[in-house]
Amino acid sequence: MRCPFCGNVDTQVKDSRPAEDHVAIRRRRFCPACGGRFTTYERVQLRDLVVIKSNGRREDFDRPKLERSIRIALQKRPVEPERIDQMISGIVRRLESLGDTDIPSGTIGEIVMESLARIDTVAYVRFASVYKNFQAADDFDKFVSELRPHATGDGEE
Numbered sequence: 435m436r437c438p439f440c441g442n443v444d445t446q447v448k449d450s451r452p453a454e455d456h457v458a459i460r461r462r463r464f465c466p467a468c469g470g471r472f473t474t475y476e477r478v479q480l481r482d483l484v485v486i487k488s489n490g491r492r493e494d495f496d497r498p499k500l501e502r503s504i505r506i507a508l509q510k511r512p513v514e515p516e517r518i519d520q521m522i523s524g525i526v527r528r529l530e531s532l533g534d535t536d537i538p539s540g541t542i543g544e545i546v547m548e549s550l551a552r553i554d555t556v557a558y559v560r561f562a563s564v565y566k567n568f569q570a571a572d573d574f575d576k577f578v579s580e581l582r583p584h585a586t587g588d589g590e591e
Contacts, residue, residue, distance in 0.1 A: 435463060439470035454519040457527075477523075481530055486538045495537070497526060504546065507561040511554050521549050555581065 435445050445463045448471075453460035459476040483495035501522050508518060525545055529537055543565045550558040559578060568574055 435474055437463075437465035437468060437470055438472055440465060440468040442467035454523050455516075457523045458519075481535050483529055484536050485542065486536055488539055492536075495529070497522070500525065500542070500546070503561070503564075504550070504557075507550060507557040508554060511557050513554055513557070517553065521553060525549055 436443050437445050442465050444467070445465045447461050448464050449462040451460055452458070453475060454477075457477065461474045461476065463472050463474060464470070465472075484492050485495050486492055504518065504522060525542075528545055529542065532541075547558060547562055547565065550561050559574070559581075562568075562577060563574065566573070566577070568577070
């Protein structure tokens, strides 16, 4: 594994352990050339996924990009990092098990929103605001009003 600090290709594994609920291996590595320490993760990849963007463009599925967008939505929310890692791994497994290597970006967005809705409503709304391209406060208001339970007519919700 190439050292991210100096580029040396002769790095040493100092520690390995299961991560993300045993769907990945976390490895602590050391570079003898520069003394740098870094962590890598090894995961099973069932198939190479391709994302079909809304404009028809194709690009390789990028797990770190998915992870960044989810972590941004969950920023400063009371969700354990392990829970986030499990959710991301679950989303990727679900995408891989769809049976097709070409996945529309809309499908990914819907699966992410569904997953976020189960663990944190605020993160769900944050993600949806970007995914659905909210342009004004009214867009938020309409979306959030759809989340609220409907009035029963007797003054209670």
